[in-house]
Amino acid sequence: MSDWLDAVKWDAQGLVPAIAQDAASGEIFMVAWMNREALEETARTGRGVYWSRSRNKLWRKGEESGHVQTVSEIRLDCDNDVVLLKIEQLGGIACHTGRRSCFFQKLDRDSQGGGHWVTTSPVLKNPDEIYRK
Amino acid sequence: MSDWLDAVKWDAQGLVPAIAQDAASGEIFMVAWMNREALEETARTGRGVYWSRSRNKLWRKGEESGHVQTVSEIRLDCDNDVVLLKIEQLGGIACHTGRRSCFFQKLDRDSQGGGHWVTTSPVLKNPDEIYRK
Numbered sequence: 224m225s226d227w228l229d230a231v232k233w234d235a236q237g238l239v240p241a242i243a244q245d246a247a248s249g250e251i252f253m254v255a256w257m258n259r260e261a262l263e264e265t266a267r268t269g270r271g272v273y274w275s276r277s278r279n280k281l282w283r284k285g286e287e288s289g290h291v292q293t294v295s296e297i298r299l300d301c302d303n304d305v306v307l308l309k310i311e312q313l314g315g316i317a318c319h320t321g322r323r324s325c326f327f328q329k330l331d332r333d334s335q336g337g338g339h340w341v342t343t344s345p346v347l348k349n350p351d352e353i354y355r356k
Numbered sequence: 357m358s359d360w361l362d363a364v365k366w367d368a369q370g371l372v373p374a375i376a377q378d379a380a381s382g383e384i385f386m387v388a389w390m391n392r393e394a395l396e397e398t399a400r401t402g403r404g405v406y407w408s409r410s411r412n413k414l415w416r417k418g419e420e421s422g423h424v425q426t427v428s429e430i431r432l433d434c435d436n437d438v439v440l441l442k443i444e445q446l447g448g449i450a451c452h453t454g455r456r457s458c459f460f461q462k463l464d465r466d467s468q469g470g471g472h473w474v475t476t477s478p479v480l481k482n483p484d485e486i487y488r489k
Binding site for chain 2: 225226227230240242244248249250251253254266267296297298299300301302303305307318319320322325326327328329330332336337338339340
């Protein structure tokens with residue numbers, strides 16, 4: 224019954240990285256971590272569930288923000304150690320900063336070979352309004 | 357000059373995961389690891405360079421296979437601990453199995469709540485022909 228979970232190569236902490244990608248556009252929203260329980264619940268319920276390393280507990284994405292993820296497809300890479308979720312992001316905001324995607328920092332190179340990270344996407348909603356303190 | 361490299365939150369091994377995504381279609385090809393040197397060289401040369409954890413050395417993608425990655429954009433997530441590369445995959449094969457993408461295993465759920473990983477993509481080139489032994 225759970226052979227498919229046994230096939231995943233969990234790391235020393237029992238985790239694998241999981242990419243959440245827009246099922247429609249291919250845009251990458253975020254990368255978070257999953258333990259076995261998170262992946263099982265994601266597959267069973269069709270909602271994005273992760274393991275919060277900072278809070279050290281199961282994190283049902285959207286439980287505070289309402290920004291739930293509906294998962295239409297679950298993929299695994301060739302080494303069995305990275306999960307890819309095709310999702311629909313409710314509310315259109317995946318990032319805790321209130322932006323659509325977590326990947327809003329783009330490297331801008333200068334002619335001297337240096338560079339800096341430029342913020343490319345607007346804050347759609349104030350995080351204070353997303354998360355009740 | 358290298359402030360942008362200092363901004364990255366390298367893990368205890370000095371690594372971060374890096375996603376390689378098709379710049380044109382949004383398809384995710386692979387996830388590999390980068391150390392500081394790999395990211396610096398990727399930005400400087402515009403070629404995908406990673407850190408091979410199995411071989412414990414710098415891995416210039418395509419050095420054996422010819423399947424070089426041309427990098428058009430480098431992004432960093434909100435936690436500064438995941439890199440996203442927008443790339444063009446030369447040869448159209450990113451995976452060491454000879455497939456286009458490493459994410460060729462798709463979860464197929466059955467009615468009893470179990471599931472199994474189904475291979476969805478064909479091998480485009482025999483790995484024995486890609487890598488000289």
